[in-house]
Amino acid sequence: xxxxxxxxxxxxxxxxxxxxxxxxxxxxxxxxxxxxxxxxxxxxxxxxxxxxxxxxxxxxxxxxxxxxxxxxxxxxxxxxxxxxxxxxxxxxxxxxxxxxxxxxxxxxxxxxxxxxxxxxxxxxxxxxxxxxxxxxxxxxxxxxxxxxxxxxxxxxxxxxxxxxxxxxxxxxxxxxxxxxxxxxxxxxxxxxxxxxxxxxxxxxxxxxxxxxxxxxxxxxxxxxxxxxxxxxxxxxxxxxxxxxxxxxxxxxxxxxxxxxxxxxxxxxxxxxxxxxxxxxxxxxxxxxxxxxxxxxxxxxxxxxxxxxxxxxxxxxxxxxxxxxxxxxxxxxxxxxxxxxxxxxxxxxxxxxxxxxxxxxxxxxxxxxxxxxxxxxxxxxxxxxxxxxxxxxxxxxxxxxxxxxxxxxxxxxxxxxxxxxxxxxxxxxxxxxxxxxxxxxxxxxxxxxxxxxxxxxxxx
Numbered sequence: 001x002x003x004x005x006x007x008x009x010x011x012x013x014x015x016x017x018x019x020x021x022x023x024x025x026x027x028x029x030x031x032x033x034x035x036x037x038x039x040x041x042x043x044x045x046x047x048x049x050x051x052x053x054x055x056x057x058x059x060x061x062x063x064x065x066x067x068x069x070x071x072x073x074x075x076x077x078x079x080x081x082x083x084x085x086x087x088x089x090x091x092x093x094x095x096x097x098x099x100x101x102x103x104x105x106x107x108x109x110x111x112x113x114x115x116x117x118x119x120x121x122x123x124x125x126x127x128x129x130x131x132x133x134x135x136x137x138x139x140x141x142x143x144x145x146x147x148x149x150x151x152x153x154x155x156x157x158x159x160x161x162x163x164x165x166x167x168x169x170x171x172x173x174x175x176x177x178x179x180x181x182x183x184x185x186x187x188x189x190x191x192x193x194x195x196x197x198x199x200x201x202x203x204x205x206x207x208x209x210x211x212x213x214x215x216x217x218x219x220x221x222x223x224x225x226x227x228x229x230x231x232x233x234x235x236x237x238x239x240x241x242x243x244x245x246x247x248x249x250x251x252x253x254x255x256x257x258x259x260x261x262x263x264x265x266x267x268x269x270x271x272x273x274x275x276x277x278x279x280x281x282x283x284x285x286x287x288x289x290x291x292x293x294x295x296x297x298x299x300x301x302x303x304x305x306x307x308x309x310x311x312x313x314x315x316x317x318x319x320x321x322x323x324x325x326x327x328x329x330x331x332x333x334x335x336x337x338x339x340x341x342x343x344x345x346x347x348x349x350x351x352x353x354x355x356x357x358x359x360x361x362x363x364x365x366x367x368x369x370x371x372x373x374x375x376x377x378x379x380x381x382x383x384x385x386x387x388x389x390x391x392x393x394x395x396x397x398x399x400x401x402x403x404x405x406x407x408x409x410x411x412x413x414x415x416x417x418x419x420x421x422x423x424x425x426x427x428x429x430x431x432x433x434x435x436x437x438x439x440x441x442x443x444x445x446x447x448x449x450x451x452x453x454x455x456x457x458x459x
Contacts, residue, residue, distance in 0.1 A: 030131045041061065110136075159176070164252065173185055198227055278299070288385075291383075298380060308385075369382060
């Protein structure tokens, strides 16, 4: 082979290899620099130039230590010295650094660098790979701020946040635990006995079962139970958790716990009052119906069901309108009944009293008034229905008797137990000449005053 041709081919191959290497590093998304043994830049890719704002000619020959700053240094501080590995045992090893890289305009940005040394016939060289982590750092700052806000919220929140494993070991609990349960964070995280050992024996079984189901079946936890406060008193708490997560190979659940003692005591008081009112309502002779502002049934006593012959399916139904429509169908005038009901629903502050006549001949005294508290808050309406059929019948009979007595062709005098005149009919006034006002309240002896002649009586 011609020696001249051979000697000319070597530079060509070297140039081709260099071009190929350059194309290769330009295709890399991170910034890449090739450094000599004194940390001077001999080659850098397009990404590195775009990161720093340098032209290739300006970057070539610069010591990379002039561009890299320790992450803890303030902007504008002196660059740190580069300690590049040169020992044989460090060859090929990759070192990661977290630094700030200076741009050509003097600004800086956070980077993550990897440095790998290697030896050639000409000496040590280094391959520096640079990743811009500005977005990562910004995200981390946002997360840090969010975590700080979250922890601040946990401190001020009324609920206790907790993280615990299947066995009840508490990994984290918010500072609020001391105000709610009396124990410090450190006490609560000291072991499972404090968490599980202070659950009321009567509640422990169902709490343990629900807790196991949270981890094993991934069902949500929402349970109320009694817990012994550090002061020895039993308090009611509500414990909630919806998700589990793995951390360090251990499955944990995140949840919230709050003190509901006041609510449970209020519920117990309300249950007593409700039972008392229902017993009282069922002992009265009146039919009672209580509805909310939307017309849904809140309370209906047994007497009401008897008066209106409510079927069982309607007794179980508390939806708006059903009870009243059933009652209306029994009325002699259904439209008038419903129109009055609708009027009172539209005028919640009004009271009303009237009489109802049913198709079966029954008469009811209906009374309705709003249900309001001491502050005037409207909670609905109460209706009472009293069977007045017998009294209505007696009243009618009395009216008929009164009419018969009033129109009787003979004089009629009615006295009270003391002998005083309480009533005289029209015939008496015609015969005696006395007005009703003159004799009512007097003794019948006034009729023997001697002022009337015997002849008049004979007439």
